[in-house]
Amino acid sequence: MEAIVLAGGFGTRLAHVVSDVPKPMAPVCNRPFLRFILDDLQAKGIERVVLAVGYKQEVIRDYFGAHYRGMQIVYSSEDTPLFTGGAIKKALQSCSAERVFVVNGDTFFDVDLHAMQRESAPLVVAVKRMKKFSRYGTVQIEDGRIQAFREKQPCDEGLINGGIYLVNRTILEDYPKDKFSFENEILETKTAEIEMAAVESEGYFIDIGIPEDYAAAQETMKERAPINKAAFFDRDGTINVDIHYLYRPEDLKFIAGMPEFIRKWNDWGYKVIVVTNQAGIARGYYGEKEMRALHRYMNERLAEYGAHIDAFYYCPHHPEITGPCHCRKPEPGMIEDAIREFDLDPAQCILFGDKPWDVEAGEKCGIKSEMIENKENEDASKTKRE
Ligand SMILES: [Zn+2]
Structure with missing residues (x-):
């Protein structure tokens, strides 16, 4: 819209x-x-x-x-x-x-x-x-x-x-x-x-x-104009199975238990905010329009579980193609923007990711950051699309 x-x-x-x-x-x-x-x-x-x-x-x-x-x-x-x-x-x-x-x-x-x-x-x-x-x-x-x-x-x-x-x-x-x-x-x-x-x-x-x-x-x-708290989530490999450069709705597969987990943070009064590196845009694999359509679809699917994501922040860059930027994790730019734009108190926020750079980006902003490991990513990586 x-x-x-x-x-x-x-x-x-x-x-x-x-x-x-x-x-x-x-x-x-x-x-x-x-x-x-x-x-x-x-x-x-x-x-x-x-x-x-x-x-x-x-x-x-x-x-x-x-x-x-x-x-x-x-x-x-x-x-x-x-x-x-x-x-x-x-x-x-x-x-x-x-x-x-x-x-x-x-x-x-x-x-x-x-x-x-x-x-x-x-x-x-x-x-x-x-x-x-x-x-x-x-x-x-x-x-x-x-x-x-x-x-x-x-x-x-x-x-x-x-x-x-x-x-x-x-x-x-x-x-x-x-x-x-x-x-x-x-x-x-x-x-x-x-x-x-x-x-x-x-x-x-x-x-x-x-x-x-x-x-x-x-x-x-x-x-x-309240002060908010947020649960940050990485996207690929954390919420959905990482198939590398996901953009087609039909390829979306939630990691088991994640929709229910997101719902808990919704119910606890946290903003649920996705921060995702989307170098596939810099690489020309898909555009921001396709990405937004996927995010809309993701929220439609989450609604079946009573869960929702309040905002998606993305980095469309890749250092070798578009040069260095301040938003690609482990840089903290996306999280800093969300803190400012949602009036977040970092001390009341938490971040979940599956990669070291997720945790690094969160910690740079003073946010308690945790690695989630899951077996589904390992299985998917064996059959990943290049
Ligand atoms: Zn960027």
Whole structure:
């Protein structure tokens, strides 16, 4: 699943509170607001994010880089303001999916992305029921289909646009302009032409563009910013039988007892994080897309045991092909990234691997690290594929 996050906001209404960073980077609970959005998307299965950036984009690029929580991060940059519609249209050039989620970078809304995917309309809007408000416009719905977007006015009860959409790419690709407002020219103007479905969610919603909401977020988002503990796992030879350069789902075979073992760490409240050297990518045996599909499949299979992996960190390099890197184990880069991105306390973490370099990488980060030995790897290595 791919998502575009609109992170080019100027932050005009917040200017007196936050002036030196783009609005999505405004601090909430001592971290950039955008992190809450990306953390939420990652936890819901988004694997690739295109950040549509503009104003002070270097602040965002420096912070997130090319990977975050195992998601690939791509930047779509606007040199002159393209407005929301133009920014989405341009960002779509960096997406491969037919339907892409679009998320406002200055609102947070906890919605069920899968429920949105189940709608077949070319444009799906996440909406939230609010009471006694005047600062949002409302959405008028009949039989699940959006009839109109109404302007801001005092309202006793109504549905508001939560700023999360699932968009069929052709809607924007075929639009004749490159600079336009998605809200004004698509949502508000085309309800008669384009079928727009609404998915209502009762999840937490906040718009930090509103100074009172921004102030409130410092309290209300605290519980979404905990210090975590994690159980790290190597992948090949630790979770699954090592067949060398595994990438085809049909070749996945769990080592006996591992799904149940992972489930225990899930149940104990640990994040379960995979850190895996994937030199097969550098060697051109498979791409990141195939690898992500395998990881998705792995989680589907683990679900049969009530287990899940929270994130997959991978090193796509090989020193002889791509030069030295800081992520290939025994280097600690992937674990360091996970510690920072998941706010982990290394003293409360543990790592399991089947190779000395797994243990070495973990210990470099101050994490208790253990070797797991298993017979299935020995059996598999006798018949390994080259
Ligand atoms: Zn690497």
